[in-house]
Amino acid sequence: MPDKVKQFKYKSDQNQQSSRITIGNWELPAGIILAPMAGVTDSAYRRITRRFGSGLLYTECISAEGVRRMGAGSLSMARFHPDERPIALQLFGSAPQQFRDAAAIIAARFEPDMIDINCGCPVRKMVRKNSGGYLMQYPDLIGRIVEATREGSGLPVSVKLRRGYKSPDETAPLAAQAAEETGAALVAIHGRYVRNPADSADWDVIGRVKSAVKKIPVVGNGDVTSILDVDRMMRQTGCDRVMIGRAALGNPWIFRAPSDVEGGIIFPPPPTPREIIDILLEHYRLMMNIFPEPRAVRRMRKHFGWYTRGLKGSTKLRAQAMKIENFTEVMELLMDARRYV
Numbered sequence: 001m002p003d004k005v006k007q008f009k010y011k012s013d014q015n016q017q018s019s020r021i022t023i024g025n026w027e028l029p030a031g032i033i034l035a036p037m038a039g040v041t042d043s044a045y046r047r048i049t050r051r052f053g054s055g056l057l058y059t060e061c062i063s064a065e066g067v068r069r070m071g072a073g074s075l076s077m078a079r080f081h082p083d084e085r086p087i088a089l090q091l092f093g094s095a096p097q098q099f100r101d102a103a104a105i106i107a108a109r110f111e112p113d114m115i116d117i118n119c120g121c122p123v124r125k126m127v128r129k130n131s132g133g134y135l136m137q138y139p140d141l142i143g144r145i146v147e148a149t150r151e152g153s154g155l156p157v158s159v160k161l162r163r164g165y166k167s168p169d170e171t172a173p174l175a176a177q178a179a180e181e182t183g184a185a186l187v188a189i190h191g192r193y194v195r196n197p198a199d200s201a202d203w204d205v206i207g208r209v210k211s212a213v214k215k216i217p218v219v220g221n222g223d224v225t226s227i228l229d230v231d232r233m234m235r236q237t238g239c240d241r242v243m244i245g246r247a248a249l250g251n252p253w254i255f256r257a258p259s260d261v262e263g264g265i266i267f268p269p270p271p272t273p274r275e276i277i278d279i280l281l282e283h284y285r286l287m288m289n290i291f292p293e294p295r296a297v298r299r300m301r302k303h304f305g306w307y308t309r310g311l312k313g314s315t316k317l318r319a320q321a322m323k324i325e326n327f328t329e330v331m332e333l334l335m336d337a338r339r340y341v
């Protein structure tokens with residue numbers, strides 16, 4: 001049964017469903033934002049979450065150098081479906097000129113609604129090449145990259161920041177300011193340091209970033225696991241939207257909006273096991289549209305694990321799915337499971 005939670009009645013001006021923000025010539029959608037996640041948030045999953053109400057979407061991070069060299073892999077990651085608009089295409093790289101060139105190609109070939117600069121990825125391979133989270137050490141460089149990307153593409157540009165590179169050096173407010181001054185349209189902030197991943201996300205830094213910028217919207221991110229957390233983060237930090245990553249794995253239902261009722265809000269009921277299986281199948285179908293069958297089926301294995309967590313008989317089901325290489329067999333397995341869940 002849906003829960004009625006009186007203490008979480010939203011006021012209309014605080015509700016993220018209602019705050020209107022314009023970026024370029026489009027409106028920042030209401031709704032929780034799906035965080036960019038490499039290997040997860042491809043076009044198939046983005047479309048699934050959009051169906052449930054996710055707000056602005058981001059691509060996975062794409063190499064600016066790969067785009068600049070017209071690498072087929074990088075360019076194919078930049079493709080998206082019209083249903084995904086508005087969408088920000090995320091680039092990682094190290095130098096303004098590299099971003100300028102890549103942004104020009106991206107704008108001409110794909111016309112996304114925004115280009116996002118990845119300033120947070122902690123993966124060693126990326127940081128060693130002065131990309132991703134490395135940039136958090138140099139707010140001025142982030143500003144110059146924003147400017148170059150804007151000039152190269154003519155599109156709105158956003159940045160996705162972390163709290164800083166290494167504790168206690170909190171550079172996010174300065175980086176957000178530098179980005180705004182050089183023309184960024186939006187800033188997202190994940191409240192963790194690049195080099196201190198075991199710490200929990202600090203939400204207060206989101207409030208400090210919000211105070212540091214003059215007028216651009218701020219998206220808060222880090223350790224949000226429920227719609228109640230979304231509300232808590234917005235109240236605690238004053239951020240304009242909330243972005244969710246890991247809590248969305250196998251759970252596109254998290255993007256459904258609660259309904260306002262007299263005296264409180266109503267949460268949608270959790271999905272039934274059959275609904276879970278139906279969406280999982282739909283996710284397979286969308287994945288098959290973008291990748292060749294064996295690759296699509298392999299890529300879906302992790303999603304299979306996430307979707308089926310907690311379902312009756314899921315351990316056996318997962319073990320079977322991990323061995324399957326083609327879609328027909330997956331479908332048979334799931335249609336069979338659907339009869340018993």
Ligand SMILES: Cc1cc2nc3c(=O)[nH]c(=O)nc-3n(C[C@H](O)[C@H](O)[C@H](O)COP(=O)(O)O)c2cc1C
Nearest residue numbers: 035036037038060061160190222223224244245246
């Ligand atoms: C598997 C995975 C891949 C990620 N890939 C990216 C990425 O490509 N670009 C990016 O900016 N952040 C990436 N992130 C970070 C998320 O966008 C997000 O900031 C982080 O997970 C914190 O949010 P959460 O606590 O809601 O998960 C990734 C996170 C995960 C778990």
